[in-house]
Amino acid sequence: DIYLSFGANKTVYGLNSEKIDKIKYESSKYNIRLVECPVRHLGTEFAYDVLKKMYYHLIENTNTEFSELTNVQKIIEKDGKVKGVKVEKKGEDQYIEAKYVVVAPGRGGAEWWASESKKLNLKTVNNAVDIGVRVEVPNSIMDHLTKDLYEAKLVYYSDTFDNKVRTFCMNPGGVVSEEHYDDGSIAVVNGHSYSEKKLRTDNTNFAMLVSTSFTEPFDRPIAYGKYIAELGNMLTGGGIMVQRLGDLLKGRRTNYSRLKKSTTIPTLKSAVPGDLSFVLPQRHLTSIVESIKAFDKVAPGLYSKNTLLYGVEVKFYSSKFATNNNFETKIENLYTIGDGAGITRGLMQASTTGIVVARDISKKE
Numbered sequence: 001d002i003y004l005s006f007g008a009n010k011t012v013y014g015l016n017s018e019k020i021d022k023i024k025y026e027s028s029k030y031n032i033r034l035v036e037c038p039v040r041h042l043g044t045e046f047a048y049d050v051l052k053k054m055y056y057h058l059i060e061n062t063n064t065e066f067s068e069l070t071n072v073q074k075i076i077e078k079d080g081k082v083k084g085v086k087v088e089k090k091g092e093d094q095y096i097e098a099k100y101v102v103v104a105p106g107r108g109g110a111e112w113w114a115s116e117s118k119k120l121n122l123k124t125v126n127n128a129v130d131i132g133v134r135v136e137v138p139n140s141i142m143d144h145l146t147k148d149l150y151e152a153k154l155v156y157y158s159d160t161f162d163n164k165v166r167t168f169c170m171n172p173g174g175v176v177s178e179e180h181y182d183d184g185s186i187a188v189v190n191g192h193s194y195s196e197k198k199l200r201t202d203n204t205n206f207a208m209l210v211s212t213s214f215t216e217p218f219d220r221p222i223a224y225g226k227y228i229a230e231l232g233n234m235l236t237g238g239g240i241m242v243q244r245l246g247d248l249l250k251g252r253r254t255n256y257s258r259l260k261k262s263t264t265i266p267t268l269k270s271a272v273p274g275d276l277s278f279v280l281p282q283r284h285l286t287s288i289v290e291s292i293k294a295f296d297k298v299a300p301g302l303y304s305k306n307t308l309l310y311g312v313e314v315k316f317y318s319s320k321f322a323t324n325n326n327f328e329t330k331i332e333n334l335y336t337i338g339d340g341a342g343i344t345r346g347l348m349q350a351s352t353t354g355i356v357v358a359r360d361i362s363k364k365e
Contacts, residue, residue, distance in 0.1 A: 002355075003040070003042075003050060006050045006053045006054050006057070007046065007049055007050050007053060008040065008042055008046070008050050009040060009041060009042055009043065009046060009195060010040075011040065011041070012038050012039070012040050013038065013039045013040075013041065013148065013149060013150035013151075014036065014037060014038040014039050014148065014149050014150065014151075015038055016148045019148045020034075020036060020148060020149065023145060023148075023149070023152070023298070024036070026298055027154065027298050029297070030294055030297040030298065031156065031157070031294065032154050032155065032156050032294060032295065032297070032298060033154070033155040033156075034152065034153065034154060034155075035153035035154075035155060037149075037151065037153055039149070039150045039151050041150055041193075041195065042195070043193065043194050043195025043196070044192045044193065044194050044195075045194055045195060045196065045199070046195050047347075067087075067089065069089065069090070070087050070088070070089040071087060071088045071089075072085050072086070072087050073085075073086045073087060073088050073093070074086040074116070074119075075101060075103070075116060075120060075334065076095070077120060077331050077334070080330075080331060080332055081331065081332040081333060082098070082099075082100070082101045082331050082332065082333045082334040083097065083098070084096050084097040084098040084101065085098065085101060099333060100333045100334075100335070100361050101333065101334050101335070102335045102336070102337060102354075102357055103334070103335065103336040103337070103340075103341065104336070104337045104338040104340065104341070104350070104353075104354065105338075105340035105341075106338060106339055106340045106350075107181075107315070107316045107339045107340055108181055108340075109340050110222060110316050110319075110339070110340040110341075110342075111222045111223075111316070113319075113336070113340055113341065114222070114319045117319070117321065120329075120331060120334075122321060122322070122329055122330065122331070123321070123322040123330070124319035124320060124321055124322065124342075125319065125320045125322070125342075126213070126214055126218075126219055126221055126319055126320075128211045128212055128213040128221070129211075129212055129214075129221035129222070129224060129225045129314070129315070129316070130168075130209035130210065130211050130212075130225075130314065130315040131209065131210055131212070131225055131228055131280070131284055131312065131313070131314050132165075132207060132208045132209035132210050132280075132284065132288055132311075132312075132313050133189075133207075133208055133276065133280075133288060133309040133310055133311045133312070133313055134176055134189045134190070134191055134205055134206070134207050134208075134309070134310040134311075134313050135205065135206055135207075135208050135292070135302075135307060135308070135309060135310075136176055136203050136204070136205040136264060136266065136267065136307070136308040136309075136310065137203065137204055137205075137264055137301065137302060137304070137307050137308070138202060138203060138204070138263075138264055138301075139172060139173060139202055139203060139204050140301070141204070141299055141300070141301040141302055141304075142170070142172065142204040142206075142299055142302075143172070143204075144299075145298070145299060146170060146172040146204060150170070150172065151169070151170040151206075152167060152170055152206075152299075153166065153167060153168070153170075154166065154167045154295055154298070156290075156291045156294050156295065158210075158286065158287035158290045158291060159290050160286050160287070160290065161283050161286065161287055163210050163211065163212070163283065163284075163287040164210070164211045165208060165209065165210050165211075165287050165288060165290075165291040166208075166209055166211070167206050167207065167208055167295070168206065168207040168208075168209055168315075169190070169191060169206060169207045170204065170205075170206035171191045171192055171193035171204060171205050171206065172193060172200075172204045173193055173194075173197075173200030173201050173202070173203070173204065174191050174192060174193030174194075174200075174201065174203065174204060174205050174267070175191065175192055175193065175201060175205070175267045175268070176189060176190075176191050176205050176266070176267045176268035176271070176310055177189070177190050177191055177192055177268065178190070178239065178240050178268065178270065181226070181229075181316075182226070186226055186229050186230055186233065187229070187233050187238060187239055187240060188229050188240075188312060188313060188314050189240045189268070189310040189311065189312065189313045190207075190313065191205040191206070191207070201267050202265070203264065203265070203267055205267070207313045207315075208288055208291060208292070208313075209313065209315060210283070210284045210287045210288060212283075221316075222316050225314040225315075225316055226314070226316075228279065228280065228281075228312055228314065229312045229314050231278075231279050231312075232276075232279045232311050232312040235274055235278055235279060236272035236274060237272065239270055239271065239272050240268060240270065240271045240272065240310055240311070241271065241272055241273075241274040241275075241276060241279065241310065241311050241312075242254065242259065242266055242268070242271035242272065242273055242274070242308055242309070242310050242311075243273065243274060243275060243276050243308070243309050243311075244258060244259065244262055244305060244306060244307070244308060244309075245289075245292065245303070245304065245305060245306070245307040245308075245309060246304070246305025246306065246307075247275075247305075248275070248276060248277065248285075248289070248309065249289070249305075251277070252275070253273070253274055253275035254273040254274065254275070255273050256273055258273070259273045262306045262308065263306045264306045264307065264308050266308055268310065271310055276309060276311045279311055279312060280311060280312065288309075292307070315345070319342055320341070320342030320343065321336050321341045321342060321343070323335070323336060323341075323343070326356055326357065326359075326360035327341075327343065327353055327356060327357055327360075328357075328360065335357045335360075335361075337350065337353035337354055337356075337357055338350035338353055338354070
């Protein structure tokens with residue numbers, strides 16, 4: 001209701017139970033699990049408009065104050081209770097006293113928050129790190145799934161390594177994109193799609209991710225994910241790599257000549273042709289290829305020589321923080337929410353945790 005009041009799209013996908021049951025039934029024949037998930041797609045252009053309206057509503061109609069280009073250096077705690085934060089703004093240190101502090105750094109700040117939490121003796125659990133590729137194919141291969149589901153969340157356990165492989169962030173008629181972490185030093189691949197039909201492309205893209213949960217003594221899943229991404233950047237001169245599935249299966253590098261022969265036209269024009277076997281560990285690459293072959297049973301044409309694979313896609317979920325049901329840590333009035341705290345894995349869910357915290361603080365007051 002809140003999103004709708006700020007102009008979000010009213011259309012909800014994934015409610016046609018008859019069609020979904022058929023897809024689910026068909027998938028089960030091939031050891032594929034379909035995760036049912038209704039989706040209200042905002043679209044890249046409308047997401048911007050919705051967030052812009054929220055931003056100005058907070059400035060004009062509430063006592064909210066935004067402090068841009070401000071770095072939090074330290075969370076101040078005394079006798080088990082939060083007292084405020086130390087920040088750096090325009091080269092000057094400032095102390096901000098606060099009765100409540102909500103830490104929501106997002107994926108980009110997950111590593112910082114994991115480091116800060118150790119100083120506060122907050123209990124965390126290592127989350128899985130998801131590493132894989134972004135797959136791009138013609139709409140004709142995925143339309144029968146995306147028409148009713150919008151996003152087909154498929155899960156498969158690879159034959160060789162029994163690793164969990166899942167599709168994520170599906171974009172019908174979408175665009176493969178490049179995003180950056182660590183002040184732009186690391187480039188990873190992502191994707192998005194628009195709501196307006198005239199802005200849509202002829203391709204569908206989605207992430208195919210291999211989940212790995214590390215055990216002790218290893219406790220740096222984010223650093224591991226960044227290392228894999230940096231390896232891909234090294235081989236492309238700092239950008240995103242693209243390879244045809246057919247070339248990967250033949251053990252050869254995709255070059256510009258082979259890419260031009262592809263009937264799937266890449267939407268990320270800056271992607272550099274290369275060989276993903278030099279980037280991704282064997283466990284990940286084998287699991288991805290086996291899963292594409294399995295998913296081809298429910299999306300014929302997916303396991304094609306012209307299917308494009310972009311690398312590297314990494315989801316930094318970092319450490320999951322121990323909190324109560326209202327996302328309050330063991331330090332009184334210190335809350336942590338969203339993707340950067342390992343609590344959620346998406347925009348909608350992250351914003352919902354913010355609502356839960358706001359209601360809890362309101363109740364306390």
